[in-house]
Amino acid sequence: MTSDYGIAAMKARRATAEAATYPETLAALVDGAAAENGDTTLAKWLETGQTISYAEFAEASRKLASSLLAQGIRKGTHVAVMLPNVPAYPLTWVALGRIGAVMIPVNIHYTQQELKFVLTDADAQFLVIDDTALPALDGMAELPPLMDTSRIILHGGTREGTLDWDALLRDGAADFTAPSALSRTDMLNLQYTSGTTGFPKGCMLSHDYWVLLGSLAAHWRGAAGDVRNVLIWAPFNYMDPQWQFLMTMCLGGTAKIAPRISLSRAYDILVEEEIHYCIFPEPALKAWPEGEKDKALHLKYVSIFGWREDARREVERRFGCVARESFGMTEVGGALMVPEAAGEKAFERTCGLPTAFREVRIVDDSGTDVPRGEIGELWVAGRGILWGYYKRPQANAEGFSGRWFRTGDLFRQDDDGFFQIVGRIKDMIRRSGENIAAQEVEAVMNAMPGVIESAAVGVPEPGRGEEVKVYLLLADGKTPADIPPEAVIEHCAGRLAKFKTPRFIAYVDTFPRTVSNKIRKNAILPEGADPRAGSWDRVEGRWLPDEDKDAVAG
Structure with a gap:
């Protein structure tokens, strides 16, 4: 019988995922994981060796939330966070989520001009900033309209007139209770796109977006076996480290957090930290010659993006792991995934099938579905996608067609029903x-x-x-x-x-x-x-x- 490339199994797992009950908010996810895992190590920061358990993390985030509340941060308050990959980042995120405030992740490498743009555009009222990023802040002739020096929370140092992040954590009360009711549809992040082709836009993302993204990532990756140790190497202001951190919680595992990616050091980290899952960069296969030391790796599942066919085969053969492509974006979270049981299909350049809570279409310029095999734009709909772009009515008018989000990516669907990305509409060469x-x-x-x-x-x-x-x-x-x-x-x-x-x-x-x-x-x-x-x-x-x-x- 011809293989169905894991389609039936994926449909069954999708149905299971859609029938499940999920935590209502980010705080509920954290507290549930703490109740289940207690003293298990939740995270280890590789640069310093610092660790924190599930129970310690939940308590620390409650203490920080109580102090932030005392400073005037309320439900709906916009708080920019400009930190490197340190414990303060996820703690601040969860603390703000407990209150119902909105986190605005800011790239730690932003210049004064870029920082001012985001703070102003996002209507930031508070700023949590690392002392290493102060030059960008100090370069401003004046603070954005809604900012004030007294609402700057400094991490890693002290400065007169600003708040001390460490003191806020230390002096907070562990019995924090949110003063306002929270729901899964409340906004949690104002997540800015990278802006490599223009000014970034803020995606309004809910608690439900993040809870589903982390939970479903665990649902799919966990099928590969006992996935526990997760390597996180991208900066936390991007969406990947955030969902990977939540995925780790849902798996009951330990996040091993690096300050940045380094191909020269990554192999040793994978071995020494017994990493089971990571987003694997394709150039690493050429940078690391095949040899006996491949056997020292503990990888069970790796995420790959846009790899060539021989590289897909090589990584599974060399490391004995599952390597699967998927498709997602800040606006919609996860949308497509290649089934674990895809077999030979996984070696093709395909992004897979719709994941749980996602509907997809491929349409032409008029919004009409194209025949299978033809190229068109991928549209996505479903639970928990972005509300829209913050203060961008024109972008929202162009980016949505009713409930459907227009991705701007060109796709085709093959005879087996799998979706293949062809390229960005704006990354096409017209000859x-x-x-x-x-x-x-x-x-x-x-x-x-x-x-x-x-x-x-x-x-x-x-x-x-x-x-x-x-x-x-x-x-x-x-x-x-x-x-x-x-x-x-x-x-x-x-x-x-x-x-x-x-x-x-x-x-x-x-x-x-x-x-x-x-x-x-x-x-x-x-x-x-x-x-x-x-x-x-x-x-x-x-x-x-x-x-x-x-x-x-x-």
Whole structure:
């Protein structure tokens, strides 16, 4: 009998998940986990070795909540949090959730201008800030309209006129009770998107969003076996560490929290901390040569995103774990997931099937469902997705069609019912009337031996609209002489249609990235620079001079 690729099993687990009862609020989830796990270690911060148990975490968050309440933070108060990956981050989040206040996560690396934008746009009334981030705050000529020095809570130091986070925690009362009733539909986070292509927008996310996201992540990942130790390496201002922390709670496990990702150190952390689950970066497979030490790993399940087929096979073969793709975004949380029992299907470039509480459609420009196999925009609906974008009526009008959220991502559904991402609508290269997904070109580039990572972009060209250009990051010890442009073009033959084959090729020593390690394509070149200069031109068969702005005519 032909395999159903785990579809039936996933439908059954989806039904189980949708029939389950979930905690009403973030605080209820934390208190339930503390009652069940008590003195079990909830988290360990790898940089300092500090640990905290489930019971200690619940009590500390209640104490902090009582002190924040005494300072005037109430239900609905907007509180910005600008902290690194330290215990204060999740404690502050849960404390605010206990009160019914709204957390605004802020990137610890923001400049003065970026910080002021978010504080002002989010109508922040309080700011919890680490002393290492004070230069960004001090650079402001004046505080945003709703801010005041007396409502700045400083972590990691003291300053006259501000509140001391450590003192607030120390002096709080452990018998805190919320003064206002809370429900699952109350807002918990005003979560800003990364803003790599423009000013970020604040997503209004409820308690239900986070409780479901963490609970369902545990529901799916826990099926892989006894998943207990979870590695969290991205900054807590992003959504991934937040749901991973809640997932760990739901699993009764221990979160091992690193300050940042480091490929050179990550392998040792995976072994020493006996990590069972993490989001695994594909470049690590090339950075770590296969060998006997692979047997020292304890991985049971890893999340992967956009990997090439041979890498998907390699990670499961080398590490004996389950590696599965999924699709989610800040606005909707989780939407698609590849079943654990997908078998050979898991090695294809697919994001899987709708997860619990999610409905999906693929539609054309008019909002009509496209036939299976054709490309269209993915729309998502279901329980707990974002309310909308804060103070963005135009973005809300454009981003929603009734109850459906328009993701801006292009997908197709295959004959087996699985959904495959083709690329972002805004990450499509338009050449002579043909749509080329940058992701498709990058997948072919990344599969080439000696190439660690790539970025495909469109270069304006009068005759064809755009031409494809790729930037290549080579493996350590490799140079363009080892992997010349001619070899790149040869590699594309049989893998890409000729119109998709890059015309321009360039090499980079590093890529500009967001803190979550995504390539910032709009920052690869300085603003106003000619994207063709210094590139190898396939059509002309030569390197273009750095300043030869007119070298390529229509």
